[in-house]
Amino acid sequence: MTALPNRDRRAERREDTRREILDAAWAVARQDGLENVTLRAVAERVGMRAPSLYSHFESKNAIYDAMFGQAWSEYLDQIEDLDASLPAAPRKALLFMLQTFVDFCTADLPRFQLMNLRVVTGFAPSPEAYAPSLRVMELFRRRAAALGAPNDEDVDLLAAAVGGLVDAQWSNDPGGTRYIRLLPRAIDALADDLGLPGPKLRRKR
Amino acid sequence: MTALPNRDRRAERREDTRREILDAAWAVARQDGLENVTLRAVAERVGMRAPSLYSHFESKNAIYDAMFGQAWSEYLDQIEDLDASLPAAPRKALLFMLQTFVDFCTADLPRFQLMNLRVVTGFAPSPEAYAPSLRVMELFRRRAAALGAPNDEDVDLLAAAVGGLVDAQWSNDPGGTRYIRLLPRAIDALADDLGLPGPKLRRKR
DNA sequence: GTCTATACACCGATAGAC
DNA sequence: GTCTATCGGTGTATAGAC
Numbered sequence: 001m002t003a004l005p006n007r008d009r010r011a012e013r014r015e016d017t018r019r020e021i022l023d024a025a026w027a028v029a030r031q032d033g034l035e036n037v038t039l040r041a042v043a044e045r046v047g048m049r050a051p052s053l054y055s056h057f058e059s060k061n062a063i064y065d066a067m068f069g070q071a072w073s074e075y076l077d078q079i080e081d082l083d084a085s086l087p088a089a090p091r092k093a094l095l096f097m098l099q100t101f102v103d104f105c106t107a108d109l110p111r112f113q114l115m116n117l118r119v120v121t122g123f124a125p126s127p128e129a130y131a132p133s134l135r136v137m138e139l140f141r142r143r144a145a146a147l148g149a150p151n152d153e154d155v156d157l158l159a160a161a162v163g164g165l166v167d168a169q170w171s172n173d174p175g176g177t178r179y180i181r182l183l184p185r186a187i188d189a190l191a192d193d194l195g196l197p198g199p200k201l202r203r204k205r
Numbered sequence: 206m207t208a209l210p211n212r213d214r215r216a217e218r219r220e221d222t223r224r225e226i227l228d229a230a231w232a233v234a235r236q237d238g239l240e241n242v243t244l245r246a247v248a249e250r251v252g253m254r255a256p257s258l259y260s261h262f263e264s265k266n267a268i269y270d271a272m273f274g275q276a277w278s279e280y281l282d283q284i285e286d287l288d289a290s291l292p293a294a295p296r297k298a299l300l301f302m303l304q305t306f307v308d309f310c311t312a313d314l315p316r317f318q319l320m321n322l323r324v325v326t327g328f329a330p331s332p333e334a335y336a337p338s339l340r341v342m343e344l345f346r347r348r349a350a351a352l353g354a355p356n357d358e359d360v361d362l363l364a365a366a367v368g369g370l371v372d373a374q375w376s377n378d379p380g381g382t383r384y385i386r387l388l389p390r391a392i393d394a395l396a397d398d399l400g401l402p403g404p405k406l407r408r409k410r
Numbered sequence: 411g412t413c414t415a416t417a418c419a420c421c422g423a424t425a426g427a428c
Numbered sequence: 429g430t431c432t433a434t435c436g437g438t439g440t441a442t443a444g445a446c
Contacts, residue, residue, distance in 0.1 A: 010411085033326035035240065038438065051441080052413050060439065117322050118376055156373070157387045164369020168361070171323055182362045185398065193394035222429095244422065256423080257430050265422065 018056050020046050022070060025063050029110035037063075061123050064114065069129030071111050075104050076132045079139065090147040090196050094187050097143060098162050102180050105166040112170065116163050148196050161186055223261050225251050227275060230268050234315035240325055242268075266328050269319065274334035276320050280309050281337050284344065295352040295401050299392050302348060303367050307385050310371045317375065321368050353401050366391055 024045035028037045039050040039060055057063045079100055086093045105112040115133070118124075125133075137159070144155050162183065169179040184201040192200075229250035233242045244255040244265055262268045284305055291298045310317040318324040320338070330338075342364070349360050367388070374384040389406040 014411095035326050039440085040438080048412095049414060050439085051415085054440080055412055113323075116376070117324070117372065118318075153387060153390075156384060157370075157391060160369040160373040160384050160387070161366040161391070162369070163373060164365040164367070165362075167322065167372060168365035168368060171321070179361060179365050182358060182365070185358070186362055186366065189394040189398035192397055193390065243420085245420085253429095254431060255421095256425095256432085259423075260429050 014056070017046075018066070021053060021056055022063070022066055025067060026110070029067075029114075030108070034110035034113050064123050065126050065129045068114050068125045069132055071115050072129075072132040072136060075101070075115075076136050076139070078104070079136070083143075086143070089199065091187060091191050091198065091201050093147055094144070094149075094158075094191065094196075095184055095201055097140065098158070098183060098187065101162060102166055102183060106169060106180060109170060109174075112166060117167070149194050151194075154190070154194055158187075158190055161190075219261070222251075223271070226258060226261055227268070227271055230272060231315070234272075234319075235313070239315035239318050266325075269325055269328050270331050270334045273319050273330045274337055276316050277334075277337040277341060280306070280320075281341050281344070283309070284341070288348075291348070294404065296392060296396050296403065296406050298352055299349070299354075299363075299396065299401075300389055300406055302345065303363070303388060303392065306367060307371055307388060311374060311385060314375055314379075317371060322372065354399050356399075359395070359399055363392075363395055366395075 021042060024042045025037055027045060028041045032041070037060075039053055042063070043050045043053055053063075057066070079097070082097075082100075087096055105116065137155075140159070141152065141155050144150075144158070149155065149158075165179045165183060165186065169176070173179060188201050226247060229247045230242055232250060233246045237246070242265075244258055247268070248255045248258055258268075262271070284302070287302075287305075292301055310321065323329075342360075345364070346357065346360050349355075349363070354360065354363075370384045370387060370391070374381070378384060393406050
């Protein structure tokens with residue numbers, strides 16, 4: 001009976017290659033647009049021929065799928081250990097949380113398109129890739145409940161409104177702040193409606 | 206000196222053909238998805254070969270452009286003569302206006318994607334096609350001002366939030382009402398923030 | 411297992427005959 | 429104005445070298 005190595009070096013290398021391919025895909029997406037990602041362009045960036053990618057991903061949509069999961073996981077990592085640094089005031093805490101999402105989404109257009117819009121037709125995230133986005137939503141619900149907004153509908157409305165602000169920002173004023181600067185006002189309005197304690201984030205006009 | 210006919214029959218026929226092509230493009234978009242529209246599929250539907258479309262549109266993006274303008278014009282027509290039938294209560298009037306937009310956007314996914322999202326990369330609407338969407342926004346601002354919301358920022362926030370609701374509806378619960386049913390609550394919250402007179406659309410929890 | 415070479419069917423677009 | 433023929437590109441599939 002031979003001893004098994006305690007690390008599977010082959011699997012590690014495989015995982016490295018997969019990550020390298022995904023990095024290349026992100027780079028191409030940022031340069032040429034999310035749906036202008038081509039297997040040939042990705043392959044060239046990692047020093048391969050296009051068909052070789054099929055040794056690591058079973059299709060182009062599988063690459064999109066992995067990118068989708070990667071993006072949400074990255075955001076999840078960023079907010080997971082944030083409980084300690086949340087402000088005490090409920091509205092400020094809400095703003096802080098949502099602002100991290102807005103910042104994350106406005107920093108990278110193809111990432112936002114992949115995470116929040118259904119830009120790539122024929123692509124629907126697999127349950128596995130969808131999981132981290134559900135965890136984000138769950139975490140958000142838990143924190144909102146702790147702040148005094150226990151209702152799922154409230155969180156849905158807030159999430160949809162924030163997504164709408166980011167989308168409008170990218171669509172109508174890319175690089176500017178015309179829409180996303182309205183986030184504090186949106187939170188105040190909703191918080192008032194929910195009966196969340198003050199103080200208000202913005203002065204009333 | 207020969208008399209000119211008072212109608213340019215040739216131009217009329219040309220316009221008819223253009224409209225026929227656009228109708229076919231919408232049909233393909235609804236069947237196969239907005240970005241799976243191919244010139245060959247559109248041409249087949251109108252009984253042509255693909256290259257013949259170039260006699261009527263200078264590129265595929267020009268077809269998208271015309272569709273974009275068509276969609277917004279259609280919505281503009283629908284709401285232009287609505288002043289008379291608006292409810293008297295400000296919040297009800299606001300809800301009525303926004304509900305027409307939500308209904309219009311939830312009725313047809315490719316149309317919504319073309320109007321509100323930037324799904325087709327490399328496509329940006331021409332100034333000419335963009336005009337009717339600006340007229341819709343202008344009309345909306347005018348009516349909101351008449352209802353007591355004269356500030357551009359308020360209208361921006363409301364528009365972005367409504368767009369977010371529709372997008373979340375299509376992305377996470379297509380065919381359902383989970384998000385769009387929150388419209389009255391969203392309006393109440395914003396209206397309270399703006400100091401718009403009641404009565405409220407929804408009972409407070 | 412990993413990669414290359416090659417092929418296929420499709421895409422948007424153009425040239426030129428009629 | 430519509431056609432055929434064709435171009436360079438695409439995603440995808442498979443055979444086979446190593």
